[in-house]
Each structure stands twice: as C-alpha cells, then as structure tokens.
Amino acid sequence: MKIYLVHPGESEFGKLTNEGIWQLKGVARRFLSEKIEADRIYVNGNSVSRQSGDVLSRSLSVPVVSDERFTEISERVVLGEFFEEDIENLDYVNLFVDEIVNKGKDVIIIVGGGVHRAVMSRLTGMSLAETRHFSLLSAGVSVLEYSRDDLRWKIKIVNDRAHLMVP
Secondary structure, eight states: OEEEEEOOOOEETTEEOHHHHHHHHHHHHHHHHTTOOOSEEEEESOHHHHHHHHHHHHHHTOOEEEETTSOOOOHHHHTTOOOHHHHHHHHHHHHHHHHHHHHTOOEEEEOOHHHHHHHHHHHHOOOHHHHTTSOOOTTOEEEEEEETTTTEEEEEEEEEOGGGOOO
16 A cells, blocks of 8 residues: 655745746646556645645546645644644544545645655654654655555655656
C-alpha cells in the first residue's frame, strides 16, 4: 500500500493561482506516467486543498472525498505546543489515517503542511517535531509505502517536485 501526500498548488487569497493549476497538472502527468492506481483522493475542508483535489480528480478520473472534520495543524503543534482543540484535531487526523490504512488501498491525500506532517508522524512513528525538518512546497509529492518485508511504513520520497521541471 502507498499513500501519496500532495501539497496543494500555489495559491493566493484562498484560491489556486494559474501557476498552482499548472503545478497540479504536472502532478497528474507524473501520476499517469507512473501508472499509480489510487482508490480515492482525500482532501480536508481547506478551499485550496479541495480545488487541488478537483484538478487531480479530473485528470486522473479518481473520486475526491472531502472531509471537513479536520483542519490544518498549526506550526505551534508541530513544534510541540498543544492546546485542547489541537489535541482533538490531531486525534481526528490519526483516526482518519487509521481508517485509510485499514482499507488497504493506495490513496492520494492533498493537505497542507501540518496535516501532511501529522500523517507522516502517525505512520512512521516519527515525532511531529522531527518532521519540521522537511520542506513542503507547492505541489510537492511525498510517498509513504508499507513494507510487507519488515511490516512497517517507510518514507520513500519527500517533497519531490521533479514533475515541475521543464524539459
């Protein structure tokens, strides 16, 4: 099983820019050329996450599932400063990840950096604070894969943007 974490495309004022749409079309071309077979594209309630999911959905013919129950995780949480509402949101993200893993199918998750980091933390056992060292740029792709050999999740790629390079 693989989980493809995609950082949303470039945006301004809560809306994808033309550059952001171009970036996501690059992600779609990459996924098509790699012949990934994702079952669903998951997005949260963030408008840019939803817009990014729609661009990929149209290109890949994969349905989008929007779940507005979890929100972006703030930088302060990644650095270890929690408030009660943060813990509740992080718990929900963990339940969301567990549900996806239990389905056992490859998926694409398009979320901002905080949730992106929380998913990596949940699956690999890294602390959230350790994930702060990863750069997460617009339309970057990270891949986590479950290894049947040693029965654990491995980070295969972090923030790869090779699909944005012009030949």
